[in-house]
Amino acid sequence: MMERPFREITQEEIAAFHTDGIVFLKGFFNMDWVEKLREQAEIDLASPGRLHQELTQGENGGRFFFDTFLWTFNEGFKEFVMSSPAAEIAGQMMKADKINVFFDQLLIKEPGTSERTPWHQDLPYWPVDGEQVCTLWLALDPVDAETGAVEYVKGSHLWGQGYKPPAFAGDDKYKLPLPPVPDIEAQRDDLDIAQFEFEPGDCTIHHGKLVHGAPGNARADLRRRAYVTRWAGDDAIYTPDPEKQEMMWDPEIEAGGPLDSDLWPIIWQRS
Numbered sequence: 610m611m612e613r614p615f616r617e618i619t620q621e622e623i624a625a626f627h628t629d630g631i632v633f634l635k636g637f638f639n640m641d642w643v644e645k646l647r648e649q650a651e652i653d654l655a656s657p658g659r660l661h662q663e664l665t666q667g668e669n670g671g672r673f674f675f676d677t678f679l680w681t682f683n684e685g686f687k688e689f690v691m692s693s694p695a696a697e698i699a700g701q702m703m704k705a706d707k708i709n710v711f712f713d714q715l716l717i718k719e720p721g722t723s724e725r726t727p728w729h730q731d732l733p734y735w736p737v738d739g740e741q742v743c744t745l746w747l748a749l750d751p752v753d754a755e756t757g758a759v760e761y762v763k764g765s766h767l768w769g770q771g772y773k774p775p776a777f778a779g780d781d782k783y784k785l786p787l788p789p790v791p792d793i794e795a796q797r798d799d800l801d802i803a804q805f806e807f808e809p810g811d812c813t814i815h816h817g818k819l820v821h822g823a824p825g826n827a828r829a830d831l832r833r834r835a836y837v838t839r840w841a842g843d844d845a846i847y848t849p850d851p852e853k854q855e856m857m858w859d860p861e862i863e864a865g866g867p868l869d870s871d872l873w874p875i876i877w878q879r880s
């Protein structure tokens with residue numbers, strides 16, 4: 610049985626998501642979920658999946674850890690994807706009639722991790738296109754600017770331009786013929802940039818075309834564990850391309866068609 614959100618998503622929150630491309634939701638995941646996810650995160654850190662990446666460069670210290678498609682091999686993450694309120698939250702926010710899970714991800718910055726998450730949009734990394742693609746970024750620790758809270762350029766999902774994905778590891782592995790992400794740091798004063806303070810169980814939802822990035826975790830004593838789920842709605846189509854991020858397996862579906870498959874099952878439908 611899928612758990613419903615503890616309160617309805619308001620029209621104001623939905624409107625903010627569509628205008629700004631980002632919305633912060635307080636307390637939508639209780640400590641039972643947070644503790645279950647923390648336990649599964651430790652299991653994955655100790656024995657990561659096939660697509661995991663260690664993103665800490667050289668002797669910088671800390672650990673920036675990334676793993677994807679956890680729900681496909683870990684029953685705890687599968688339970689979250691299938692029965693937490695996350696899919697419905699994504700569906701209500703995107704005004705979708707159905708929601709497929711696209712993938713889930715751990716993004717962990719251990720104490721003293723200096724690596725930034727580069728400014729980027731999500732969609733250009735992925736073999737999917739559409740307006741109804743979003744991410745739910747769920748904090749498993751208290752998170753703020755000092756420990757690596759993500760910054761979001763409000764309204765940038767409406768700029769009408771896809772940018773070349775910068776590899777999180779700093780190399781140039783994505784060869785897509787797109788212009789580079791604009792120099793956000795140089796334009797800070799002219800942009801409306803949002804950043805939030807999270808308690809464990811708070812989350813953001815951001816649009817797949819929104820430009821965002823994150824500082825490192827400057828604290829020596831606090832972890833920044835985030836469990837992220839990516840969701841797609843009715844208008845999402847499959848756009849395979851060998852230059853894009855590797856998926857867990859080939860979904861064996863038609864290019865240009867809906868995502869429905871064993872890799873991207875439908876999790877929620879509007880009743």
Ligand SMILES: O=C(O)CCC(=O)C(=O)O
Nearest residue numbers: 716726744746823835837
């Ligand atoms: O957690 C981070 O550092 C980056 C998050 C991000 O890029 C995302 O959730 O799409």
